[in-house]
Amino acid sequence: MASMQKLDESQIIAQLKYCKRLPTLPAVALQLVELAEDSSAALDEFAKVIAFDPALVGKLMRTANSSFYGLRRKVSSLSEAIGFMGLNATISLSLSFSLRGLSCGQGDGDLDDTNYWSRSLLTALAARTIAIELRELQPEDFLLAGLMQDIGVLAMAAMLGNPYVTLYKNSPDHASLLEYEAARYGFDHVRAGEQLLKHWRLPAHIHESVWRSHAPADCAQDRRTEDCSDGIGRLSACVATAACIADAWIEGASADALNAAFRTAQSFLDINAEQYQNIIASMRDEMPAMEALFESELVDPAVLQSIGDSALELLTVRNLHLLQASAVADGHIQALEQRIATLEMQTQRDSLTGLYNRDYLERKLAQEFDLALHSQSPFSVVFIDIDLFKSFNDSFGHAVGDQVLATVAHRILTISRQTDTVARYGGEEFVVLLPHTDVDAARAIVEQMLKSVRETPYLIRGDARAHITFSAGIAALLPGRTAFSTPAALIDAADSALYKTKGAGRGHITVHDSGLA
Known part of the structure; x- marks a missing residue:
């Protein structure tokens, strides 16, 4: 093979930097990369950026409804697709589709x-x-x-x-x-x-x-x-x-x-x-x-x-x-x-709501718990239960009940941040993991979730509108201030706080206060 003058690494890097034919990511993909650097960005912000590229929206919708995810019901909007796939998956898929072009x-x-x-x-x-x-x-x-x-x-x-x-x-x-x-x-x-x-x-x-x-x-x-x-x-x-x-x-x-x-x-x-x-x-x-x-x-x-x-x-x-x-x-x-x-039947996600399932939650909880201890940073866990869901389900049927579960899940997920994990724990119960988040910040986030759920009418018949609320319990690992020896102890504390909420009238939030130093 004929030889030619070789370039050192700095020369190659310079050529890459100034090459006019160098592939460039589309504007929407670049905005997603920039937004992903902000750990506090909510899902709605990513949806607004993606919405500027109709072709990308279509591909993400097709992906959410493809065999890749195998959901039981069709996803009908971009925000639903992002909610079901997860933010990290949405960003990765968006960049992948951009690269193919x-x-x-x-x-x-x-x-x-x-x-x-x-x-x-x-x-x-x-x-x-x-x-x-x-x-x-x-x-x-x-x-x-x-x-x-x-x-x-x-x-x-x-x-x-x-x-x-x-x-x-x-x-x-x-x-x-x-x-x-x-x-x-x-x-x-x-x-x-x-x-x-x-x-x-x-x-x-x-x-x-x-x-x-x-x-x-x-x-x-x-x-x-x-x-x-x-x-x-x-x-x-x-x-x-x-x-x-x-x-x-x-x-x-x-x-x-x-x-x-x-x-x-x-x-x-x-x-x-x-x-x-x-x-x-x-x-x-x-x-x-x-x-x-x-x-x-x-x-x-x-x-x-x-x-x-x-x-x-x-x-x-x-x-x-x-x-x-x-x-x-x-x-x-x-x-x-x-x-x-058997393995083919196992997934990381709940097929009805698109949220992570309990198996994934338990592994992620252990991971975030260890990271919080290692970095000496706060870590909050939220346990959520839809109020009077059984009565709603019995009155209007399981099909409507399933739609309520999926919609509540989507509302909670929309308020969550890029770094949070939202999972369906079972039935009408959900768990949210909030890394690097103390009690006050956790309460503020959950209050936004509750407000979003409370203001959404879940059933409209004539002039009547049925609304749903949820009860929540929060427990926080605060290095140096609270003592939880295991991830199970932390989530049990959040569950305990949830039951105090339900016993006190539902529709609000209780913070677990035992274990304070």
Whole structure:
């Protein structure tokens, strides 16, 4: 390959900064990034920004109603979609949709006639699917990181033009591409991508995952040393694994290719055979929705048809080898299929309200409790119960009752902040986690929620309007002032305060006051 003068990193960064053809995020996406830096911003503020891009609104609505979320009822407005998907997912999806519209504007050298976008979108889908299988808290973060893993290719194509696109087309695989880039330019798309994402002011964990996911030894080391305290190691390992799965699909998804990707999944994430088969099956099932949302055909239909057979062949052979007897293997496979069916039924969200479910809440509560103790910052928990809901349900029917639950959930969620967690605890009970929030601030937030719920008519018949209220209890972990030894003790205190509210007449808020130093 012909050589040319190599540029050092500072020169490349300067070219990225001043390149007029450099991809730029649309204005709405840039505003979302800026708004996301404000932890006190409410959901309505994000909805107002997104509303300026009708195409983006439509895609978010389609996503909320797609198989990605599997809600029992249709989402009919943008604010509902944001509420059901969650703010973090909305931001990540909005940026992902914006990214798909980018090109380097190089005419005949456009990357659209290569497998660049297919590989990027497959990596994004695989990363999200892995995150769901491993029960990570924010799967859409993984989708966004997967889509951005090779964003530096766009930057290099914009900066270097057709010669670079030709180099990209002629590279036999991804590892070779990095070697060719380093040999020819003294710089690769990994560093270019990291600098581009910094230029866009995206969060550190996203741009750091770009270079860490290209370092396989580091990903494996992260797992062995459990160096994932900041989440970046885990995110990077998932994206690296997802990229290997994407390459296997692009190569035709043969049993050999999927087996090679499985070895990577084992090394980076300690994924076992049954988890891997579940990931491949879920990707296959969600492929039509992914192709529709991003308006791309990612895999030839014939390849997609054979993927399930290849994955099942891989799983069966491995299980037979491990068990060393066909009779025992048959029993194991039957148990495995039942386990896979059970896992597919589990989700992080309540299907009626779109809020997080109790299982997710308990894990998030433990995480926020530990963070509050470590950072010596206040942490408040709110327990909410809809007043006289059973009577309302009995009088007007379960269909109306379900609508009331969904609407109350949406009202509470709309007032919540970016950093808060809102979950359905069970029945007509909800729990809100308010990190970095003391008692006074928590009461102010809950009063806004109660006001929003109280002012909403939930049933209109003629001139009559039925309104709903809720009762709430607040308990706060205040380092140095209150003593709660466990997350369970904190949420029990909030529940106790709730029952005091209900005993005193409902429709207001009680703060748990025991344990004060």
